[in-house]
Every structure is written in structure tokens, then in C-alpha cells.
Amino acid sequence: MRILTVGAGAVGGFFGARLAEAGQDVSFLVRPARAEALRARGLRVDGQGERLRLTPRLVTAGAPGGPYDLVLLSVKATALQSALADIGPAVGPGTAVVPLLNGMAQLDALVARLGAGAVLGGVAKVVTTLNEEGDILRMAPPAVILTGEIDGRPSARVDAIRTVLTGAGIDSPETGDIVAAMWHKWVFISTLVAFTCLMRGTVGEVNAVTGGPALAARLLAEAAAVSGAAGHPVPEAERAFTTATLTAPGSPLTPSLYRDLVAGVPTEADHVLTDLTVRARALGVATPLLDLAALHLRVHEHRLAAGRP
Known part of the structure; x- marks a missing residue:
């Protein structure tokens, strides 16, 4: 599965690293400062028994590549609007976009920008942070992504995404009502x-x-x-x-x-x-x-x- 992780901070970097380590085709869309740090040190995850060292594939807002099968949107809410503009070229007819932000406003923003067919609901449960070097520290056990169709119906694309997540050691139990x-x-x-x-x-x-x-x-x-x-x-x-x-x-x-x-x-x-x-x-x-x-x-x-x- 071709995956774009928008943001490589404490959340997106952690889940993207897990997916890349599991053999998935993962790219990270990052800002110049984060890109510089990742090129210098690589993508590192430590803590709770985790020790990942990856050379991430980085793409820019001007050339995000695509279309992708899955886009994990993991930016802070303050960067949501710019991220929506950045990912437009990465989204094709078969792309599923899963936002991992807290709150609900991101669903309205994504649907308005990309159309309802591209957007799934999403919940991330992970306790991570960035240290002074920009490495990701995992501070507690949860590593969970919940996702599902916004209208609650079963779908093959949700099943496929959950299978990929589970294969990377990311818990993704079936969720009947992702909006709830x-x-x-x-x-x-x-x-x-x-x-x-x-x-x-x-x-x-x-x-x-x-x-x-x-x-x-x-x-x-x-x-x-x-x-x-x-x-x-x-x-x-x-x-x-x-x-x-x-x-x-x-x-x-x-x-x-x-x-x-x-x-x-x-x-x-x-x-x-x-x-x-x-x-x-x-x-x-x-x-x-x-x-x-x-x-x-x-x-x-x-x-x-x-x-x-």
C-alpha cells in the first residue's frame, strides 16, 4: 500500500516509522526544518522497548507525489489549512484520507476540500513526544489507530487499511461508529x-x-x-x-x-x-x-x- 504520512512529528513519525519498518511504501510530507533534521539524523523512535532507525523517504509540499492509497494526516490543528492545500495533488480517486487530529472540525474541513468520498474518520491513541534532537520518544504502551467510514457502513477499504495497520503492530480494532x-x-x-x-x-x-x-x-x-x-x-x-x-x-x-x-x-x-x-x-x-x-x-x-x- 502506498502511504503518505503528512507530518513526521511525535504521532505521524511514530506510526509512519512502524509502517515503513513493516515493509509498507511510506513517504513523509514535512516542512523544510523537519526535513533537514530527518536527513541529518534519520527517523528515530525509542522507548517502551521500541528502537527504530530509519532513513525516511521525504517529499515536499510542491511535489508530494501520488496519488496514494492512504494519507495519514497527523499535523497540529494550527497547520491544518496549509496541510489541506499541500495534499491536494496526492489525493486521487481511490485515496483514503484518515485524519489523526483531536476534535471534530477537521472532518468538515477535509470534506469541503476533498469531497466526502475521500475522507474517513480517525482516532490515534499514542503517547509520544519529540526530544530536543527531534527524535520520537514513546512514553506509554498504546499504539492504536481507529478508522471507519463516516456514515458507519462497512467497507473493503477500511478492512484493507486495518489489515495493513495491524501488520505493522498498530492495534486497529473494528469500530462501528468512528464519529462517536x-x-x-x-x-x-x-x-x-x-x-x-x-x-x-x-x-x-x-x-x-x-x-x-x-x-x-x-x-x-x-x-x-x-x-x-x-x-x-x-x-x-x-x-x-x-x-x-x-x-x-x-x-x-x-x-x-x-x-x-x-x-x-x-x-x-x-x-x-x-x-x-x-x-x-x-x-x-x-x-x-x-x-x-x-x-x-x-x-x-x-x-x-x-x-x-
């Missing part, structure tokens, strides 16, 4: 983002003080209420997993958005939190704590736009 799965991941990540960013600490640091676990429960209740009102109630098992994750004593867990906030760089706040609160208003759901977290992050973005650290 995307909403449920959004509930998890928005709760985690609000929890850590509002309190400016890791999960363990917030839970070490009075009121920490209670805040996690209230944020989860708000996010889950939005998903439920949108027609995608969060199953009890997923709520229990999120609760356990956000109340774990001593946990060093932080989302990438929190790490961007602390580093003083632009974040995906509008895509992850602001969009959720806008949808909450349209659905008549009150989300005062999520609103506060979104406001907190908008101040950060405003400060950056004004040229202040």
Missing part, C-alpha cells in the same frame, strides 16, 4: 487539557492538592454532556478510564497542548477547547469550567500574537 469514537477521544483530551492547563501542572501535581480530583470530575462531566447532547453518549467504561487517568496519584501525564503552553508557543486551543464550547452553546449545554480554560488559553494566544512571551 472521535467524540469520545475529544471528551478525554479536552478534559485533560483543561485540567492541566488551568492548573499549570501535571496530573499528579493537580491531584496532590485539595480539590484536584473534584475538578477532574467536574470537567469530565461538562465535556461528556456536550458529547451526549451531540448524540454520542460516553460509555461508562470510557468515563471510568478518563477518571482513573486524571486522578492517578503522582502521574507525570500532560498533553502536548500543555507542553506547548509551558514552552510559550502557539497551541491547538481553538481546535480542542474553543470549538467544543462553541458547539456546547449551540446544543444548549453549559460548560463554565471549559469556557474558563478556553479563555485562559486565548489570553496565551493573544499574548503571542502581540509579540509578548
Whole structure:
């Protein structure tokens, strides 16, 4: 299968490396700075028993090649619009595009740009980051990509993609309702983002003080209420997993958005939190704590736009 991974950061680089190591025909569409780093060091993945060393095939926005059978879109939300322009020539009549971003706005953007027939739903579950050298560090066991037709129907192309992913050691269980799965991941990540960013600490640091676990429960209740009102109630098992994750004593867990906030760089706040609160208003759901977290992050973005650290 010819595969284009758009982005070779912590998520796209990890999954693309797994697929290339398994013998798939993988190309990486990257920006010049990332391309320079990858040419110098190669694509490296370490941690959790992983040690991959690859010389990746790199393509540019001006010449992405194609058409491809599968496009894995793994850029940050702040780069979504430019990525949509870049991948146009890579998408042919038989191409399936799987977005691995958090949130839901990417589906509307992709369908508007490429047409509904090209777009699948997608959820990535992986805990990775880039170190100072640009190498990928795997920090926890999950390596999962969920995908499916947006309308929920079975399809041969989804089965073929899942087979390729599984063959590369990437868990890809059958998903009857990928849109619901995307909403449920959004509930998890928005709760985690609000929890850590509002309190400016890791999960363990917030839970070490009075009121920490209670805040996690209230944020989860708000996010889950939005998903439920949108027609995608969060199953009890997923709520229990999120609760356990956000109340774990001593946990060093932080989302990438929190790490961007602390580093003083632009974040995906509008895509992850602001969009959720806008949808909450349209659905008549009150989300005062999520609103506060979104406001907190908008101040950060405003400060950056004004040229202040």
C-alpha cells in the first residue's frame, strides 16, 4: 500500500516509522526544518522497548507525489489549512484520507476540500513526544489507530487499511461508529487539557492538592454532556478510564497542548477547547469550567500574537 504520512512529528513519525519498518511504501510530507533534521539524523523512535532507525523517504509540499492509497494526516490543528492545500495533488480517486487530529472540525474541513468520498474518520491513541534532537520518544504502551467510514457502513477499504495497520503492530480494532469514537477521544483530551492547563501542572501535581480530583470530575462531566447532547453518549467504561487517568496519584501525564503552553508557543486551543464550547452553546449545554480554560488559553494566544512571551 502506498502511504503518505503528512507530518513526521511525535504521532505521524511514530506510526509512519512502524509502517515503513513493516515493509509498507511510506513517504513523509514535512516542512523544510523537519526535513533537514530527518536527513541529518534519520527517523528515530525509542522507548517502551521500541528502537527504530530509519532513513525516511521525504517529499515536499510542491511535489508530494501520488496519488496514494492512504494519507495519514497527523499535523497540529494550527497547520491544518496549509496541510489541506499541500495534499491536494496526492489525493486521487481511490485515496483514503484518515485524519489523526483531536476534535471534530477537521472532518468538515477535509470534506469541503476533498469531497466526502475521500475522507474517513480517525482516532490515534499514542503517547509520544519529540526530544530536543527531534527524535520520537514513546512514553506509554498504546499504539492504536481507529478508522471507519463516516456514515458507519462497512467497507473493503477500511478492512484493507486495518489489515495493513495491524501488520505493522498498530492495534486497529473494528469500530462501528468512528464519529462517536472521535467524540469520545475529544471528551478525554479536552478534559485533560483543561485540567492541566488551568492548573499549570501535571496530573499528579493537580491531584496532590485539595480539590484536584473534584475538578477532574467536574470537567469530565461538562465535556461528556456536550458529547451526549451531540448524540454520542460516553460509555461508562470510557468515563471510568478518563477518571482513573486524571486522578492517578503522582502521574507525570500532560498533553502536548500543555507542553506547548509551558514552552510559550502557539497551541491547538481553538481546535480542542474553543470549538467544543462553541458547539456546547449551540446544543444548549453549559460548560463554565471549559469556557474558563478556553479563555485562559486565548489570553496565551493573544499574548503571542502581540509579540509578548
